[in-house]
Every structure is written in C-alpha cells, then in structure tokens.
Amino acid sequence: MTERIDDNAFAAKCRLFLDANAERLDAASATLEDSDAIPVFDSPERSEEEAQLAVARDWQRALFDAGLAWIDGPTDYGGAGLAHHHQEVFDEMCAQYRLPKLNTLFVTFHIVLPGLLAAASDDLKRRLVPALLRGDLIACQLFSEPGAGSDLSAVSTRAVRAEGGAVWVATGQKVWTSGGHYSDIGLLLARTSDDDVPHRRLTMFVVDMHDPAIEVRPLREMSGGAHFNEVFIDGLHIQDSCRVGDVNGGWRVAMATLGGERKAVGYSSDAPNWVVVQRLLELARTAAHRGQIAASVVDAVVRCYVLGSAIEHTAANLAAAERRGDTRGPEMSTLKLLRNRLLRDCIDTAGHILGMNMLADSGERGTYAWGYASTLAPGLRIGGGTDEIQKNIIGERLLGLPRDR
Ligand SMILES: Cc1cc2nc3c(=O)[nH]c(=O)nc-3n(C[C@H](O)[C@H](O)[C@H](O)COP(=O)(O)OP(=O)(O)OC[C@H]3O[C@@H](n4cnc5c(N)ncnc54)[C@H](O)[C@@H]3O)c2cc1C
Structure with a gap:
C-alpha cells in the first residue's frame, strides 16, 4: 500500500539523511573527480575490495534504517511503501552528494533481487529481500558453467529430490561467479529434469554460500584482479522452501534476472x-x-x-x-x-x-x-x-x- 507523506517533509528527511551520511558536492567538485579512472567495472585487489564492501554495507544499513533503501517498494519486503515520485526526489538529491561505490552489490541488487521478486515465494521474499536491501546478505549468480554460458539451457549441475521431496541434493560446477568469494547466498540454476525441451529442465534455488558443500576458488583476470570465481558444489542439501519459482520453471526466473541485469547496464551511471x-x-x-x-x-x-x-x-x-x-x-x-x-x-x-x-x-x-x-x-x-x-x-x-x- 502506498503511504501518504507530505512531499516537503519527505524532502527534508532525505536532505537530513544525506547531510549526515555523505559529502555534499559543490559545483566545482561535482565535475572535477579525484580519480582519473575510466568507469568500466571494478576488479580491485582483495584488500581494496574488502574496504569497498564494508563501506557499501554501512551505507545500505544506514539507508535501510532510515527507510530509504527501497522507497517505492512494498513494506512487506523491506520497502518504504511510498510513491515512485518520492524515489525520484531522493535520486535527484543523491546526485548532489558524493556517494559510496556500490559495485560490490551490483549482482545482489540488479541480478538476484529481480529474480527473487519475480518468482520467490512470499516467505522467501520476506526472509531475504530486507536482508539483501540492508546489506546484511550479499548474493551471487550461479548460472554459467564450463559447458553452459550463452546457452544456459545446457546447465548440467544436477539437483535431485531427496528425503521425500523436502530436500534437494545438488552437485556440479559453476564458473565466472562474480563476487562469489564474499557472498552469503547464491542464486543457483540447476538441472532437475531430462525433459525433451531444454528450457523445461531447470529449476532455480537460493543456496547458502557458507555451506561446506560449496567451495569457491578465485580466478585471476588479465586486469590483475580476481573478482571471478569457480564454484564447486558437492552434495549440497537445499531445502525445497529455498526453491525460487516452480520445479522445472527455472528458465523464466533466469530470464527475469537477465532482464534486470540488462536494464541496470543500460541505465546505470556505472x-x-x-x-x-x-x-x-x-x-x-x-x-x-x-x-x-x-x-x-x-x-x-x-x-x-x-x-x-x-x-x-x-x-x-x-x-x-x-x-x-x-x-x-x-x-x-x-x-x-x-x-x-x-x-x-x-x-x-x-x-x-x-x-x-x-x-x-x-x-x-x-x-x-x-x-x-x-x-x-x-x-x-x-x-x-x-x-x-x-x-x-x-x-x-x-x-x-x-x-x-
Ligand atoms: C564481467 C563478467 C561477469 C560475469 N559474471 C557472471 C556471474 O556472476 N555469474 C555467472 O553465472 N556468469 C557470469 N559471467 C559469465 C557470462 O554470463 C558468460 O561468460 C556469458 O554468458 C558467455 O558465455 P561463455 O563464456 O560460456 O561463452 P559461450 O556461450 O561459449 O560463447 C562463445 C562465443 O560464441 C558466441 N555465441 C554463442 N552462442 C551464440 C549464438 N547463438 N549466436 C551467435 N554467437 C554465439 C558468443 O557470442 C561468444 O563469442 C560473467 C562474465 C563476465 C565477462
């Protein structure tokens, strides 16, 4: 439900928050950046990445606690329940401040969140979305495999039902997992059927990246950074309540996440x-x-x-x-x-x-x-x-x- 709030009061609240939590840019500093970096995407050394991550988490926590992390989102999932124009007011004000880099949260916000919002159960959304918005949980995308990239229907990581259907057991390998080494949860696309139609073979799950059945190994890039990983999954137990969308309906969820990613790349100021x-x-x-x-x-x-x-x-x-x-x-x-x-x-x-x-x-x-x-x-x-x-x-x-x- 959209809450009613006086526009002036809302703008004053935003101003107060930004003044307390960010540095205001004057006309000169708004154009003259300290860094000469070309904005591509970041692949920093691990120590710098950890520092960026800590700053990003602190920022999200402050935003969330002030009710500004998802201004026009539903209150059930951690949003503030306000109208979209309030989000626009805040975004416009943000442009007047130097805000922290949020590259480490790109996959969480622009890939995993759209997938969860499109298809997860109400219970899963209530459990995960507020924690993701607050920076308490960070997520990665476990889609690509050595034999499946552009053609995701070829995913061969298997998940099979066990314990009468309450649990799935997954085994396989993922690759190019951005930020897998600092993520708490992963959105896992797994093969769950041998249907003749490849797109009907897949199911999406949320998995715990700290589970001992998951091993994350870094991959060094030509830039010198290591923001990618290989992820090995060996007998991982996943509760059926962590399934996102229908059994063998994972393709639809995957498309929702990729749509979110393309939109972010299309509009993103990064x-x-x-x-x-x-x-x-x-x-x-x-x-x-x-x-x-x-x-x-x-x-x-x-x-x-x-x-x-x-x-x-x-x-x-x-x-x-x-x-x-x-x-x-x-x-x-x-x-x-x-x-x-x-x-x-x-x-x-x-x-x-x-x-x-x-x-x-x-x-x-x-x-x-x-x-x-x-x-x-x-x-x-x-x-x-x-x-x-x-x-x-x-x-x-x-x-x-x-x-x-
Ligand atoms: C910066 C970056 C971050 C990434 N982060 C993640 C992540 O977090 N999680 C994740 O799961 N994956 C991630 N990936 C992996 C990425 O999604 C895959 O690399 C991508 O989908 C391509 O798959 P592939 O590398 O297997 O190449 P392939 O699919 O094997 O393609 C090889 C070549 O064949 C071409 N090709 C393939 N199919 C067709 C076709 N039908 N028509 C015409 N040409 C075709 C491709 O364009 C490419 O040139 C990331 C990749 C990069 C570069």
Missing part, C-alpha cells in the same frame, strides 16, 4: 557512458594544446562524442518510458551493444593519442587509466549476454527476423 567521453575530451584537449593531435584523431573524438550523446538521449528516453510503466526488454540490448561500442571506440582513440604512455603506469593523470580500462572492457562484451547474443535478441524480438535456431 556503465561506460558519458564520463568516458568526458575523459576522452579532457585527454584530446590536453594533446591539442601541446599540438600533439592528428586530424584523423579529432574526427574519432567527435564520433565518440556524437555516439555518446545519442546513447545518453536513448537511455533517458527508455528510462522515462519505464517510469510510465512502458516496460522495455529487447531495447536494452541495443543500449548494451552501443555502450560497449562507445567504450571500445573511446579506448582505441585514447590509444592513438597516448601511444606507449597508455601501457606503463607512470603516475601521470589520464594515461595508464586507459590501459587498465582496456584490460577490463572486453568483459563487458561478454557478461550479461555477449554482443552476438544481443544482436540475436534485436534481430528476433525487435526486428522480427528469423530465429537463430
């Missing part, structure tokens, strides 16, 4: 976006002042600016449509593809300006940050559905072209 273009403009202006920029590179910079502007406008239009209740699905694939393209073009153009300076970390602002981003950027073309899969979605669902298979 997505490769306008900031990347601004960093490129900063670099190009400096090079131009030194007389070190070729005409062909100026062309490339302008092309990046134009593409970036088009993406920003498209994202704003899609977000406005979504707010009106006009839910968009396949359009998000367009945005994800374009954002990846923009990031690649900006990094390539920066490389033409910086040359060898992009390769070694000399400490000079705006140089190696581009080299580091180039080690992370390919991951964005793969995670959340590869570029090729996005093109299939656009072809089939937006353009009505023949199915891939």
